[in-house]
Amino acid sequence: MNTLEDVLESIDNPIDLLKIRGxxxxSYSEMLNVINNVQEELTNLKHTDKEAFLNSLGEEMKNIITKAYNDTLAGNDCIYSYLRTLYPQPINLHEFVMTNSERLLDIADGYTLEENLxxxxxxxxxxxxxxxxxxxxxxTNRKTYxxxxxxxxxxxxxxSEFSYEQRAMHFLxxxxxxxxEKVYQNMCESKMNIRTKNFKNTFLPHFLDxxxxxxxxxxxxxEICPRQKMKxxxxxxxxxxxxxxxxFDNVFSFTDEEIREESIKNSYPYLKTAQYHTVFDYMRKHNSLPLFYIMLQGLRSSEMRSDQIYSMxxxxxxxxxxxxxxxxxxxxTVERVRQISMGTINIQTTEIASNEDWKQYANLFEHAYICPQTEEYIKVNEEEKLDISFNTFAYILALVGDFRVEEVDKHAVLINKNKLGEFKFKDCIDTLQSFVNTKYSKDKYIPIDxxxxxxPEDKREQVxxxxxxxxxxxxxxxxxxDKQLFIPQNYIDTPQEVYEILTKHGKPMHVKDIFREFKAKYPNHKYKEALQIKPSLYANEHIKAVGKSSKYALDTWEGVYFGSIRDLLVDLLSKSDEPLHIDTLFKEVVKHYPETNKSSVFSTMFDINRQRFVAFERGYFGLSSKKYSDKYKKTNGxxxxxxxxxxxxxxxxxxxxRRFPTYNGSNEEASLQRWTYNIRNNIIEIDEKRRQIFNATIERFEKLGYPxxxxxYEFQTKCKEVETYIVNHHxxxxxxxxxxLYTWFHRSYANHKNFTDKRRRYMEELIAYISSVGLNLD
Structure with missing residues (x-):
């Protein structure tokens, strides 16, 4: 040990020096003082100048550490960027390795298992x-080595070792x-005895524990419970x-989507394979479960009797x-079924009611009422592919939402108990039904309030x-x-209708004209013939018959005579002390009966039994009940x-x-038709004056277009049906x-130019009318 560096590299602790022989x-006390002084200086140097501290390791060590640092952490990878941030200089990484053996295996929070690896x-x-x-x-003989x-x-x-605790805490x-956690609790519930469950609840409440x-x-x-002996x-x-x-090992390899799918299978085992696919598809799209769909399938597959009765x-x-x-x-029994159906049902899984995904339906649950037009219901029904009626949906929603179901004519509505409370729904419906079912001969407006x-006032806006x-x-x-119920006319007051028709025209009308206008307004009315409307004419006290002409008028009109022509003639003659000339009588009659002619009036004056009228020379007539001056001479014929x-x-x-008599009518009509035919064809001989009267009468009716x-006649009737259809349907x-009617019209229209009788005229008049209203026959 030639240098102090050799000494420090050779020992882990100064006390190791005593192990050296001699x-x-x-010597230890002297050396300890030197070592402490040097280490203090090195520590101060390390905190103030990293580069100086690295240099203190010697040039060779500095180069080795620097090169290894640069080689290892080169590049822009996120892992290397993280380590360069953690150890900005080579000496930082060197210090970490030298002083932290176990921390080399620490977990970097926020990084995956692969990234930590x-x-x-x-x-x-x-x-x-x-x-x-x-x-x-x-x-290699140094402590650093x-x-x-x-x-x-x-x-x-x-x-590659990561403890279960590390994997659970950092990588799940x-x-x-x-x-x-859910599976852990379920496993504990199903696999532990009572004593172990109590132990688990106290010391191991969660799977991480x-x-x-x-x-x-x-x-x-x-170590879980060191003070207790519970072997x-x-x-x-x-x-x-x-x-x-x-x-845990199995789940750890799953993706989140696989875990969700596995969780659904465990939570809702009654779903079939195809139904699982529906649920998974919805989950991928919305990141939540289709709980109404799952609940529907749960009720259908439930083995609980109450569920089955409710579902059926x-x-x-x-x-x-x-x-x-x-x-x-x-x-x-039926009564027992009714009792069960009104009670509480038990869905076969509690997973549905406790699922947090119900929050996705928050907007639906907030409605004061829900009906088939509610947007959220339509969305749920389509997206969850429920394929059920609203009535069925209503009874499913009522199981999980604070709603009550009310039915009106087999149409269900859901009423939010919290929003609307227990207002008297039936009273409102009964009142509404009474308004709707009342007969109205005119359009009716009723305030909805x-x-x-x-x-209550605070609930009215929503109700x-x-x-x-x-x-x-x-x-x-x-x-x-303006919030009024509009109830259109639902009842035809026929007497009132015919009264209004006469009022609108302001003049006497033939019963067939009244009926035609009535049917134009009400084409679907049950009346099919004009005669059926006559009782309605007599039912109105202000409508009177105009003689025997089948015409009717209002009794408030002036200038209308309600008796027959014969009655009018009697009245005229009763008021006169002298006989009246036929021209004078005709002039008064034609005021009230414009379609009559003088010959008709003349004929009326000759009563078959000569009970009322008497004829005088030069065209004068009087009443047989009155006596006149001798200057009036009775006629012989x-x-x-x-x-x-x-x-x-x-x-x-x-x-x-409004037509000529035909041979296929009544006996009287057929007889009249034969007489007309014989006169027309000179089979019956008459004088010239009578011929002129007959021809004038026929010509007048011909000009009016009577069949x-x-x-x-039937062709004309069909043409009027077409005209009535056009009026009603445009x-x-x-x-x-x-x-x-469609087939008749198109066939007749195609052939009408070949007709040689009045059918051609009727069709041409109909064509002209069609053109006048802007319709195209092409």
Whole structure:
């Protein structure tokens, strides 16, 4: 030992000097004083000047340490950057190796197991390079060499060793830790006896407490409770730890996703393979579990009788069962099934109710009410692929949320008990139903608050939205912007309707015209013929028949005579002391009956039995009940001829029916048709004056377009049906809604130019109307 450096390198502690032969206590005291002084200076130097301290090791050692440091920590890798930050100068790393043997295996927080392993390899490479450098310059007899050699042996022996405690504390993700903790508690619950469970709860409450001893022999387990002798219990804990280690080793190699999948399989063993895939896919996408889906499958597979009854009753099992069907299925009475269905059910796994993923449904649970239109429900139903009705979903949600289910006409709604409390929902629905079911002959507006009269003021705004939904979706009643229920006319007050039709026109109308306008407004009304509307005309006290003309008017109108032509003639003659000329009578009659003619009035004056009227010369007429001046001479041929009777009957028939008589009608109609035909074709001979009257009558009806045959009449009726359809639908008939009318129209339209009778006229009038309303026949 030629130098002080040789002395310090050769010993670990100054007291080692006494081991040298011939080195006594006096020499030791002198040498100790020197060593202490030098070490103090070196310590001060080390803290003030690292480079000087490195130089103090000698030029050869400085070069070896510096080169090993630079070679080992070269590059921009995150591990090397971390070590360069931790040891900014070679001397820092040298000091760490010399003074911290066990800390070489410490865990670097925030780095993975693989990264920690690389840190260890960096330490090992540095130590190896320094040791080899000292061997090359023959510095192997120094203390530094011995320490580096020991450190290298330690690193190579324990390079890849990480204790269970280290792996659990530093390399488990939060997901893995939670899963391991849950399994640990389950294993303890299922595999430990009561005494060991109590011991575990006191001394080993969490899996980390147990894993501290996973690498240690049985004897060390006494450290868990050093003051108590519990050999049997500790032996059981030891054996349990061996089994738990195997589980931990297996889980340690899993990714977070694999751990989640394994956790789901353990928590919900009733799921099938395809259902697991659905859950895993949802989990990858949303980073949470589809709890409604899992709950649905849990209820369907539950073996609990209450679960099964609940599932069948509310459609969870796949369809809705009646109480009788359920009773037969489970072998109970209907009453007992009803009692069970109203009680508390037990889902077969408690994992669902306690799962933290319920927080993803927080917005759903905050709604005052939930209905099929609620956005969060639609999202849950689609994303979790529930494929169930809202009614079924409602009864599932009611099991986990603070909701109650109410049904209105088999439509369920969920009402939040905390938000809306126990308001009288049934009272509101009963009131709404009474409004909806009332008959209205006119559109009705009802303030929605009339439905909410029993609802507290602070709850009305939210309940109003619920009632609006029920009114719209269940009863098809819209709510106006000013919060009124709009209930359209749902009842046809026929007497009132015909009254309004007459009021609108302001003049007498034929019953067929009234019926046509009525059907245009209500095409689906049950009435099919004009005669069916007559009772409604008589039901209104202000509607009176205008004689026997099948026309009707309001009794408030002035200038309308409600009797027959014959009655009017009687009234006119009653007011006059003298007979009246036919022209005077016709002038008064035509005011009230504009469609009549003089010949018709003339014919009416000849009563078959001569009971009322008497004819005088020069065209004067009077009443048979009155006596007139002798200057008026009665005519000799005042009795009406058969021709005049028949002509009058023809006029009356055509005016009432808007068509000529046909042979396939009643006997009277057929007889009238044959008479008309015979007169037209000169089969019956009549004088020229009568011929002129007949032709004028026929020509007038022809100009009005009245059908001459039943074929023309039916064709005209079809044309009016098409016109009515256009008025109601603003379009031509189509094959979907009215296939028969559609086929008739297109066939008739294609052939109408070949018609030689009035059918062509009727079709051309219809075509003109179609063009006038802007519709295209192409």
């Amino acid at each position: 080195f006594g206590k006096k 690389r840190i260890r390899y960096a330490y090992r490479n540095y130590i190896y390079d320094v040791k080899r450098g000292m061997e090359q310059v023959q510095k 011995r320490i580096y050699k020991q450190r290298l042996q330690l690193m190579e022996k324990k390079m 993700s939060p997901t893995a830790s939670q899963y391991v 147990l894993l501290k001893y996973a690498d240690k022999p049985l004897e060390t387990y006494r 049997k219990t500790l032996t059981e804990v030891f054996r349990f730890n061996q089994e738990f280690r195997e589980f 009753l509310h459609g969870i099992s796949g369809r809705f069962w009646t109480l009788h069907e359920i009773a037969n299925k489970v072998g109970l 009339n439905v909410l009269f029993t609802v 109003r939205g619920l009632i609006e939904y029920i009114a719209a979706e269940i009863y098809n009643v819209e709510t106006t912007p 005042s009795r009406r001829s058969k021709f005049e009777d028949r002509l009058n009957a023809l006029i009356q028939f055509v005016e009432e029916n 001459r045959t039943m074929q023309e 379009n031509l008939p189509n094959h979907k809604n009215t296939p028969k």
